Amino acid sequence: MQLALQHADVSRLARRLASRVPVDASPAAESRLAAVSAVLRVVDGAPELLFIKRAELERDPWSGHMAFPGGRLEPGDASLEVTAVRETQEELALDLTQGRMLGRLDDLAPHNRSLPPIIIRPFVAIVEPDVMFMPSEEVAATFWVPLARLQHESSRARYEVEMNGIRASFPAFRVEQHIVWGLTERIVRQLLALVSP
Template sequence: MNFFTQIGLCLENYPPRVLQDPTRATAAVALVLRAGAEEPEILFIRRAPHPADPWSGDFAFPGGRIDPQDPGPRAAAERETREEVGLDLSEACFLGRLDDLAGAHLPIIVSCFVYQIEKPLPLRLSDEVADAYWIPISRLTDPRHHALSPVRFAGQSLERPAIRLLDSQHGVLWGITYRLINSFFETIEQPLPRPAAGRDPRRRD
């Protein structure tokens, strides 16, 4: 069974947990997969630095706040993906929805929708996105890239579980996107490694 078939089977009848809390803002993101040259890959963006953005400079999935005119969270995820990276998901294969997650540091609920694109498509980055990366699955599943790592949020120094997606100059994936990628792999029955205490994923192993 190939990777995409397994995802489809796992998500097809999965009943995602949908959170509703009127005291929290709502956002939606897209987890986009493609068949890379050697293995499946997942799209991540790096948010452009901005003083008003609490996730400024962080790795993330394309997405953003749900607007009142959006028909629903899935439509918001598709709109935001189109606006941020120029990727039209209306023709992509929709695989399913993950559990909603509540922000640990901000009052927000994030919904995540999973897609597969069948062919390579060019990306057109908006001013909100500094860069975009297709990260191989093996990078995410390699225990050497998982660790508790020092991060900064809202002027505070924290230590959080993280994944090194690139090299030591690019920081780490942490926070709600880290939780979402873990939720994805748990849902498809391939849980990611647990962070190893004492190993900094920014090192060049």
């Protein structure tokens, strides 16, 4: 993993994650806890970020959305970092213990009150460039996206959606023909802020 960390953006990100104190949310009594993994690799000298497109499932409030692998804290999980690693293994057969956990970002909660009350803790990991994985039935597609593309103004977009009968507009990123918005967009923004010089 040392070779990958020699890339300026990844090295800067690792240093900043190690030196900052992430913001912990104060969950309401009914809030569930969850964790996601923002997974990086370096290919041909360029860092890339892994996105998944969630499968269309009735029971999933984020059905069909662009996301990061992750899920809810289970009783057997010793920590939310363990949750992030376990969920990434379950959804992608990707073992983050073979890579390196760089740190975590600030906790997030949905702004939309119609979504389940949940606190999400994002973790940032880096894996080997040739890593292989096998998506489960929960994952419709996977995308490696260069950080440089996400940093470019042309990737920025607005996402219009009707929520509870009200039309709302949210900041978003374009990833191929898909739109990254909501919690995932907020995680990407945190990550890019730490990568920027």
